[in-house]
Amino acid sequence: MSASLNAAVATATTVAPDPACAEPLAVLGRDVTVPLVTGGEVTYAALDYAASAPALQRVWDDVAAYAPYYGSVHRGAGYLSQLSTDLFEQSRATVAEFLDCRAGDQVVFTRSTTDSLNLLAAVLPADCQVFVFETEHHASLLPWTNAQVSYLNAPRTPDEAVATLERALADRDPHGPALVCVTGASNVTGELWPVKELAAAAHAHGARIVLDAAQLAPHHPVSVRDLDVDWVAFSGHKLYAPFGSGVLAGRADWLQQAEPYLAGGGASRKVSRREDGGVDVEWHTTAARHEAGSPNVIGVYSIASACRALTEAGFDNLVAREQQLVARVREGLAEVPAVRVLSLFGDDAPRVGVISFVVDGWNSSHFAAALSAEYGIGVRDGLFCAHPLVRTLLGSEPQAQGECGAPEAAPGERSLNAIRVSFGAGTPDEHVERFVRAVKELVTDGAKWQYRTEEGRCVPAV
Numbered sequence: 385m386s387a388s389l390n391a392a393v394a395t396a397t398t399v400a401p402d403p404a405c406a407e408p409l410a411v412l413g414r415d416v417t418v419p420l421v422t423g424g425e426v427t428y429a430a431l432d433y434a435a436s437a438p439a440l441q442r443v444w445d446d447v448a449a450y451a452p453y454y455g456s457v458h459r460g461a462g463y464l465s466q467l468s469t470d471l472f473e474q475s476r477a478t479v480a481e482f483l484d485c486r487a488g489d490q491v492v493f494t495r496s497t498t499d500s501l502n503l504l505a506a507v508l509p510a511d512c513q514v515f516v517f518e519t520e521h522h523a524s525l526l527p528w529t530n531a532q533v534s535y536l537n538a539p540r541t542p543d544e545a546v547a548t549l550e551r552a553l554a555d556r557d558p559h560g561p562a563l564v565c566v567t568g569a570s571n572v573t574g575e576l577w578p579v580k581e582l583a584a585a586a587h588a589h590g591a592r593i594v595l596d597a598a599q600l601a602p603h604h605p606v607s608v609r610d611l612d613v614d615w616v617a618f619s620g621h622k623l624y625a626p627f628g629s630g631v632l633a634g635r636a637d638w639l640q641q642a643e644p645y646l647a648g649g650g651a652s653r654k655v656s657r658r659e660d661g662g663v664d665v666e667w668h669t670t671a672a673r674h675e676a677g678s679p680n681v682i683g684v685y686s687i688a689s690a691c692r693a694l695t696e697a698g699f700d701n702l703v704a705r706e707q708q709l710v711a712r713v714r715e716g717l718a719e720v721p722a723v724r725v726l727s728l729f730g731d732d733a734p735r736v737g738v739i740s741f742v743v744d745g746w747n748s749s750h751f752a753a754a755l756s757a758e759y760g761i762g763v764r765d766g767l768f769c770a771h772p773l774v775r776t777l778l779g780s781e782p783q784a785q786g787e788c789g790a791p792e793a794a795p796g797e798r799s800l801n802a803i804r805v806s807f808g809a810g811t812p813d814e815h816v817e818r819f820v821r822a823v824k825e826l827v828t829d830g831a832k833w834q835y836r837t838e839e840g841r842c843v844p845a846v
Contacts, residue, residue: 411624429819433808472681486609489636492674493684575728594634596618617631646676651674
């Protein structure tokens, strides 16, 4: 990430959080209990934030308060439609402020980060070259099917990332359009990327850059202006909002010049029949150009509510508290010789609350299943929809077998997969302590229960 963001995270690791943020933010599901195979129940420890963070209670309350006033936006004359339209457009302004957008930037509402990046891929100018590191999540690795794509090898330091990109850009045709796609924080290692420096390198070579902030925005402030990125994409379901909403924000020109992502009502400003029987369409030049159909008003409002909640809680406090949790998890895992934490940039690299690891002698699916069944802890195992990156980190061949989910491997067998623990603003200290204790007990004493493979997943044997 940029030097300023790196410095902020590094400082947070040595400064005690403000007492005002000593408690986690209230989230849905914080009191849910789950059964253990060994008997009894325990409060569920949701440590899979990198996949989907629980919704903030504040967000849910805001949505519940609005729900009775729900109405179709933009094309209704009634009071509820007018109110919903105002709320929808105010939410757009809230997101723009949250991202510190520039004057003239557009905020387009989508379904997710994946949808946002596919939208951007659909509006690329002809003959656009795209540069993307193999370390990206599939959402930012795969959408560029209509462009000439250069996949860059995984760097081992932030400086190497910048140098690798500069070399690649120096070899391109300098007269054509180009786009760089990069993550802000890895969904596998949690490590921060040097986004500001990569943006500078891209612009120096006449290229543009899009930031995949799916894992960064929930953990750290994102300033489009300071990072000098051309676009940023993120998802509501990782930002403590319900499923089904996302954002693409940034420069308007490519968005305005391209055909609408979806053709239909809302995207069209004027439609008329021609004398020859055809149809002429005048498309909107605003964000509505790529928002055809009835939008997900509640999803949009929930994103805006989450943006306000995180801002009001104070990102400095949230970052400081999360870094204490990161330190506790890493210290605990370091005490277990059988555990190897995955990293690109090394132990000292700043990171958010996302940590992946493997355990000697354990199939990753087996270990994750035991954490759930015996301790009530929810983590993720697999390749995390970042197959090339995890294969690189595990030192395997690029063609080695592996899946996003669990492999077809029995408990105890080695698998080309890892275990990921992730947390954030709603994580209680107890959940982290329970996780560290559970890892140590499983490695030392083994599982208390028998497990079997069922439809590709390791599950407790009945």
